[in-house]
Amino acid sequence: MTVVIDTHTHAISPDKQRYPLAPVGGHQSEWSAQRPVSFEGLLTSMDEAGIDRAVVVQASTVYGNDNSYVVEAVRSHPGRFAGVFSVDVLASDAVTQMQRWLDAGLSGLRLFTTGSTMPGQAGWLDDERSFPVWEYAQRHHVSICLQMTAQGIPALLNMLAHFPEIRVLLDHLARPDLAGGPPYEAAAPLFSLASHQGVYLKLTNRTIAEAARGASTPAAFFPRVLDAFGAHRIAWGSNFPAAEGTLPQLLTDARESLSMLPADAREAIFGRTASTIYPALAA
Template sequence: MDFVDAHCHIISEDLTAYPKAPIGGKQSEWAASRPVTAEGMVARMDESGIGQAVLVQATTNYGYDNAYVLDSSRRRPERFVAVGTVDPLRPDAAAGLRAAVGEGGLSGVRLFTSGSTVPTQGEWFIAPETFPFWEEAAKLDLPVCLQMRLGPATKQLVELLERFPGVKVLLDHIGYPDIAHSPARAGAEVAELGVHQGLHLKLTHRNLERLQDAGERAGDFLAPVVEAFGAGRIAWGSNLPAAEQSLPELRALAEEILAGLPEHDRREIFAGTARRLYPLLGAHGS
C-alpha cells in the first residue's frame, strides 16, 4: 500500500542558516529534545516504507520563518512538499500568500491557534482582518492547516467554513476531540462538521492513541466520522518527531486502528487524500 505522511516536522542542526524563532517565544520540548533533520526524515521514511511526506512548519521552533521546510522540499521534491506558517492578520497577508506559493514555494499553509507553547485557544482566525487571507487561499486553492481545539472555538470554525466555502481547511489532529471521555460523543461532534465540504481531517497519533485506549469502542468514533466525511477527506500524519514513537511504530499504530476499514478507505487515508490536497506529491509519486 502507498503511504504519504501528511504531517511531520523537521529541524535543522544549522542554527546559523536556520535560527530558532518559536512562536510565542517558547520552544517546544520535543523540538529541543528530539529534533529530526530533513535527511533524518528521509532515512526514517525509507525504514518505514513511506514514499513521501508533507513537511509542516515546526512553528514552535521557527515561527513564521519557513526557510527550512522550503529549502528541504526544493532539495527533495520527489519526497517532500512544504507547508509553512503565516500570519493572516498582517495587512499584506494576501499578497504574501501569493508570493509564497508557486514553483518551489509553499504547497499549503498552517495557522497555529493553540498548542503546547500557546495553551490558550486563540479565536483570531475568523477576525475580519483575516478575510483577505482566506479569500486569497480560496483563489489559490491552497490547503490551510488549522491547529486548533474543538470546543468553545468550534463556532468560529463553522463561521469560517460558511463564510469561505471554497477554502480547503485541514483540521490538525482532528481538533483534539475528547475521545478518551466518550468515543461516541466525540465522534458525533466531529461528524456534525462533515456537512462542510471544504473541511478535511488530519488523523494523527494524538487521536490514534486515544482510539487504541478505547479498544472495542474505537468504532463508536471512527464509524460516524468516516461516514460523514468519507475517507477522501481524511489524511493520516505521523506527527514525528512531536510523537515520541518511531516512524515504523506510528505507521503500525495507524494500520492497527484502521484495519477494520475497507481497503479503499485505507488507501485514501494513507495516501489518496494527501495527494489530492497537495498535487505536487502526485506529480512525483506513484
C-alpha cells in the same frame, strides 16, 4: 503498489545560525529541543518505514513564520516532499507573505491557534483581518491546515460561511474529546462539520491515543468517522518527530488502529486523500 503519504511531519535544522530559533509565543517546544530530526533524517526514517512522500509542516514552535527550512527541504527533494508554511494572517502584508512562500515552492498554509506551548484556543481564527488570506486561498485552491481545538469549531463554521469553497484540513481532527465513548456526544462539534465538503481530517497518533481513552475504542470511533466524512476526506499524518517513537512504529500503530476499516478506505487514508489536499504530492 499503494503509495503511502505522510501528511504531517516536521524538520529541524541542526544549523541554528542559518536557521535561528524564533518560536511563536516565544517558547520552543520540548520535542523539537529533545528529539530534533533534520529533513535528511526524516528521509532516512521514511525509507525505513516505506513511506513514499511526506508533507513537511512548518514547525511554528521552532521557527515561527520563517519557513526557510521547509523551502530547503522541498527544493532538495521535490519528489519526496511537499511543504506547508505559516504566516501571520492578521498582518497587513499577509497575502504578500503567502504569495512569497507559494512562489518559493510550498503548497499549503498552516494556522497555529493552539499547541503544547500555546494551550487553549486563540480567539483570532475568524478575525476579519484574516479574510484576505482566506479569500486568496479559496481563489487559488490553497489548502489551510488548522492546528486548533474543538473550541474553535464555531469560529471555523463562521469562516466556512464566508468562504464556502475553501479547503481546510483539521490537524488531529481538531482534538475531540472521545473518552465518553459511543455515541460520542462530546465530539458532536466535530461531526457537525461533516456536511461541509471542504473540511478534511488529519488523523494522527494523537487521534489514535484519544480514540483508545476512557470508554472509547478505535473499533468504535474510526468507523463512525469514516461513515460521517468518507475516506476521501481523511488523511493520515504521523506527527513525527513531535510524536514520540520511530516513524516505522508510528505507521505500524496507525495501520493496526485502522485495521477494521475496509481496504479501499485505508488506501485512501494512507495515500490517495493526501494528493487531493496537496496536488503537488501527485506530480
